[in-house]
Amino acid sequence: MKKGEVYKGFEVIDIKKIPGCASKGVYLIHKESGLEVFHLVNKDPENLFAFAFNTPSKDSTGAAHVLEHSVLCGSKKYPLKDPFLQLANQSINTYLNAYTASDRTVFPASSPEKSDYFNLMSVYADAVFFPLLKEEIFSQECCRVEYDEKNTPSLQGVVYNEMKGVYSSFDSVVSSEDESSLSRGTIYEYDSGGNPFVIPTLTHKALKAFHKKYYCTSNCRVFLYGNIPTEEQLDFLYENVIARCRSYGKPAVMKSVIRKTPAEHFVEAYGPCEENSDKKSVSNINWKISEEDFRKDISRISLEVMFLSDLLWGDDCAPVTKALLESGLGDDISHQSGVDVNRLEPVITLGMCGVQKEKAPEVRKLILKVLEDVCRNGISKGDYERAVMGFEVANREVLRFNGPYSLVLMRRSLRGWCYGEKPWTTLMFADEFDRLKKRAAADKNYITSLIKKYFLDNPDWSFVVTTPSLEWNSNRDSIEKKLLKERIAQSTVPELKAELKKMYDFQNAPVPEKARNCIPHLKVSSLKKIDDRIDTKHTLVDGIPLFTNEENTNGITYADIWFPADVLKSSYYPYLPLFCECIVQCGWKDVDWNDALLKIQRTMGSLSFTTKASAVPECSSQLAREEPLTVGREWLCMRFKFLSEYAAQSFEIVKDCICRTDFSDTERIKTIINAVYANAASSIVSGAHVYAAMRSSCTDSRNGAVNEIWQGITQVFTLKKIMKEGEAGVAKKFRKIFSAIKKGGCLIHITSDSDGLESVKKLLPSFIKRSALVPLKKKRNIKDGKFYKLTELPGKNCAGSETALYDEVVIIPGTxxxxxxxxxxxxxxxxxxxxxxxxxxxxxxxxxxxxxxxxxxxxxxxxxxxxxxxxxxxxxxxxxxxxxxxxxxxxxxxxxxxxxxxxxxxxxxxxxxxxxxxxxxxxxxxxxxxxxxxxxxxxxxxxxxxxxxxxxxxxxxxxxxxxxxxxxxxxxxxxxxxSKTLLSDKIEKKSGKIITLPL
Ligand SMILES: [Zn+2]
Known part of the structure; x- marks a missing residue:
């Protein structure tokens, strides 16, 4: 395709090389229908598409959110109740989702197989442009009056309940208070997800009108990524969308301000409160950048504010975070701290959580003071380099989080594209970052001038103190009751019940065979064998095994050094997870932890230490006997990544960490113990299913026991014990462990591209020598029983092990x-x-x-x-x-x-x-x-x-x-x-042991 060419009515507006993602960007507009398409063409067989619509809200009924749900519940070609679920179960998609942002709704999906990709696109295109939007679906997804067995009415609905969940989370309420304090008089004043107080007022008619207005080709942007030829995709879009549309609609007007409203600087807000809450507040300062300013250079401004947030509070050793943590004014930097650039008026938030309400003004004073100090004294070289390194690594690294990396590119592109920029404007992240670095190098006041512009001299700010309140809970309850009453009054009980019955009948109706198989389903015969052999090379360097993987890492090198843990006595095993945390966070002989951490972050992407163990499959037990030094062992793995050009400096730091860590800063160890314990304790409720699974495997094998000791609830008991033992005793143990570990030898593993591998190979002999690393030693001979013993926990014995139906019952908070x-x-x-x-x-x-x-x-x-x-x-x-x-x-x-x-x-x-x-x-x-x-x-x-x-x-x-x-x-x-509430005498009698967590 060439610029200016027209294909099936699509005109090629421009073609651009997009550095950083090895792609060519083809930008097309279908003249007649207004449909815009941007295709990142490359060699990746994992193709992704996304339909994006601008959906600015004019109220908080959550129309955009209800619509996002409803279109996926049946369409013209796919008249099913749940095509989305069916599709998810019978496709090999690597991503399939939809989301409602503050002013846009996006439907992305991806697959590594072409026929599957077009199946997904067919269902999604039909869903967004030709949904059935049945009344029954509206009742199901939005909000309805439901009657239980006792004939008690209540409001129910998928989106209604989802948003009730959001509004009952204190942190979400804080975020929305922060945002709305600066958004009065703009489209962002409203909640695109829907406020449960307003959702019940949405009507089926209004929803259909919302669809007609916004889900039209003129208001649609299609983002494409991967190796399927652009023409094939356009053929598909033409046949399945454009040729079938009766009208093309109009693009949505995207303008933030709807009326002038003066900013409110000081806001006192309240939010949901738990029964035994300490009622501590969250105090956040918020700053806004106006649409007028933002539009001048969306790409540059987005990057500048993101960089500032990393620089000033992106890490424990960053200036604002450090000052806040040392002040003792609250527990931690607030969860809302960060920037949101996915709106016409970006908002920056910075503050603290766990603050006594009367101390809140001091938090604001302190933040402003640190910012002023930084402006007066200039930003330190170390801080600047730390933030730059973080950005460099993040920019180059190809990651997967719950889906392909192309999702990151999609979000970046839409950031500017949705507001009328070219689709690549906000995609050229690396170029923009180079410009930022050049400006910083040329003008030593550049960074401080940004701090003044976006924070200190910015007139658009608010300071919001949100406090949990029981009254807030009861207020909400009574408003909810009132809403329910009003809703019932608008109708009659028989009418409401008829509506309900209609919905149930619809939900329970059997799906006709023909409709059931209308969703294109991938035939097993069309699934290909995919060869994912990984070529791992193996040599020896001065007696130390070196494994390498050559991969296309985009200039990043990943290195790991594996020390066998099984050279240790079993009684040391429980200490190892904490030991791992402390090694990289405690500082070294003569270097304070803060300086050591800063040094790590200025030079490399990350450095961590973790425990690792797995079972060997039965078929490889012979191999394990033949290769006892490498196969089937328990390990401590030191893992680090860096830009390949920083190899020498990075290995120097790792050498320091190995040779100079002496665990002498017991104060720091104490802080780490507390933090690790708090983390573990708070993860128990959210990850209880993982903990339960680990616990149920702890007597299956030595491996099951070791994983329970390291990552299960046994570790929570261990931490509690360590807290009693005191940090000095722990430090002494850590020194012994470290010395034994180093004597046990190690192996090294590197993943990089060929240049990266070459440069590391040159460095290794000297690194090995200066770090005094030695070849691997044999595993210590320990009976499995010793590990099983370590997983035993204190508790109340009830039924005998022969008669118990439930071997262990662990009491946790919650319901x-x-x-x-x-x-x-x-x-x-x-x-x-x-x-x-x-x-x-x-x-x-x-x-x-x-x-x-x-x-x-x-x-x-x-x-x-x-x-x-x-x-x-x-x-x-x-x-x-x-x-x-x-x-x-x-x-x-x-x-x-x-x-x-x-x-x-x-x-x-x-x-x-x-x-x-x-x-x-x-x-x-x-x-x-x-x-x-x-x-x-x-x-x-x-x-x-x-x-x-x-x-x-x-x-x-x-x-x-x-x-x-x-x-x-x-x-x-x-x-x-x-939870305790689910335990009865009868169940106790059938339980082997009842364990109460030491929380
Ligand atoms: Zn939802």
Whole structure:
């Protein structure tokens, strides 16, 4: 394609090379319909598309949000109730989602397989442009009056309940108070997600009008990424969208200000309050950049404010954060601190949480004082270099977070494109950053002038102090009751009940066979075997094993040094997670922790230390015996990354860390212990299902026990014990551990591109010598029993181990529970193992879904075969009846051999399992997978064999797997994490041990 060329009515506006993502950007506009398309063309087979619409709000009814949900509930070509769910289950998508931002709604999806990609696009295009928007769906998604068995009315609805959840979170209320304090008189005054007080006023008619106005081709931007030719995509869009549209609509007017409203500087706000809350406030200063200013240079201003936030409070040693933490005015920097540049009026927020309300003004004074000091004295070289390094690494690194990296590019592009800029304006991040660095180099007052402009001299600011209040809770309750009354008064009870019945009938109506299969489903025969062998090379450098992975890392080098932990006595094991935290955060002999941290961050992307252990699959046990120094061990892994040109300086720092860490700063160790404990304690409720699963595996194998000691609730008990022991004793132990670890030898692993690998190889001999690293020593001979002993926790013994139905019951805060148990499955390198995988996936999405979620009321249910450990794990998430779930699961297993197995569902489960097996990896993850396979005896060949087996699985195979499950002995430990309220005398009598967490 060439600039000026016209293809099916699409004119090529421009073609541009986009450095930084190895792509060519093709920008097209379909003249007649106004549809805009931007395609980042490159070699990546994982293609992504996104439909984006500008959807500015004129009230807080949440029309944009309700619409985002509703369009995915049935469309002209796909007249189903839940095409979205169906699609998710039978496609190999690597991302499939939709979101409502403050002024736009975006529908992105991606897939590594072309036919699957077009299936996704077909369903999404039909959903956004031709949705059915049925009244029943509106009742289901927005808000309705519902009557329970006792005939008590209440307001219900998917979006309504979702937003009620948001408004009952203190942090979300703080964010919205901060934002709205500066947004009065603008479109951002309204909540695009919907305020539960206003959502009930949205009507079906208004929703349809909203769709007509905004979901039209003239207001749509299509972002494309990947290797499918642009022409093919345009053919698709032309046939499936443009040719079918009756009208093309108009672009939405994007303007922030709707009326003049003077800024309110000091705001006192309130938010939801927990029963035993200490009622401490969050105090935030907010600054706004006006639309007029922002539009002058969106790309430059976005980058400047993002850089400032990193520089001033991006880290514990950054000037504002350091001053706030040392002041003791509150617990921590507030969660809202940061910048939002995805709006016409960017907002910067900075403050503290856990503040006594009367101390709030001091927080503001202190922040302003630090900013003034920085302006007066200039920004320090160390701080500047730290922030620059953070940006450089982030800019170059190709990462995956819950989806492909192209999502990051999509968000960057839309940032300017949605406001009428060219789609690449905000995408050329690296160029913009180079300009920033040049300006900073040429003018020593440049950075401080930015601080003055965006903070100190900015007239658009507010200071918001938000405090939890029980009164706020009760106020909301009474307003809610009033709303319900009004809603009922507008109608009559029979009318409301008729509406409800209509919705239920719709939900319960069986789907006709024809409609059920209308969603294009990927045939197993079209799934390709994907070879994900990773080439890991192995040599020796001065007796130390060196493993390397050559990957396209974009100029970043990832290095890890593995020290075996199993040279230690078992009694040291519980201390290792904390030991790992302290090594990189404690400073070195003669270098204070703060300076050491700053040095690390100025030079490298990151440096961390972690414990690592896995089981070796049965098929590799011979290998483990032949290679006892490298295969099947427990490790401490020191991992760091840096820009390849900083290799020498980075290894110098790592050498210092290895040779000079002496754990002499016991004050710092104390702070770290407290922080690690607080983190672990707060993660228990949100991650209880993970903790429960770990606990239920702790007697399966030595590996299960070691992971429980390091990452399970056992670690919470350990930390509590360490706190009592005191930091001086811990420091002494750490010195002993470190010296023993260093004597145990190590291996080194590097992932980089060829230049990066070359430069590191040159450095290694001197690094090894000066760090006094030695070759690997043998594992210490310890009986497994010693590790099992370390996982034993104090508690109240109830039923004997023979009669107990639930081996362990762990009491946690909250109102729900989490159940976990496991049963034996087939060994890794066998066809049966793949059958187990498909069967568990099948059950998780069919029978167990129905029994545990739909009927039992749990929020989530998991069942997955882990053939490496040899166990299939069953678990529930946010479960109101965790004990019953265990009973239900056991009973189900007893008769599973005689269950019907549906051939179509089997095919979908194969696709689902396949999708998880072939998930693409980032370069860093590929390197890590490479070394992991070496250290635990996995190979790419095994993986390939597994895929071959997977694609041949038949319903008959699953029936056999089911029979195996039915016959498997009950062995794994059953663990239930539960709130006290769910525990009865009857259940206590059936429980082995009741453990209360030392929180
Ligand atoms: Zn939602």
């Amino acid at each position: 729900v529970g989490y159940a976990s148990t496991n049963i034996k499955c087939s060994p890794y390198d066998t066809k049966e193992a793949m059958e187990d995988c498909v069967l568990t996936h099948y059950l998780e999405t069919t029978d167990l879904w129905k029994k545990i979620r739909t009927e039992g009321g749990a929020y989530g249910v998991f069942f997955s075969a882990n053939s490496i450990s040899g166990y299939s794990k069953f678990g529930t998430y946010r479960d109101p009846k965790p004990f019953l779930s265990i009973d239900t699961f056991r009973k189900y297993l007893e008769e599973i051999g005689s269950k019907e197995i549906d051939a179509v569902d089997v095919e979908k489960s194969i696709t689902g399992t396949y999708s998880a097996e072939i998930e693409p990896k980032s370069p860093a993850t590929r390197g890590m997978t490479g070394i992991f396979r070496e250290l635990y005896g996995f190979s790419g060949e095994q993986k390939l064999r597994r895929l071959e087996w997977l694609l041949k699985i038949t319903p008959e195979d699953l029936r056999n797997a089911a029979l195996r499950f039915e016959a498997a002995p009950r062995k794994g430990k059953t663990v239930v994490f539960t």
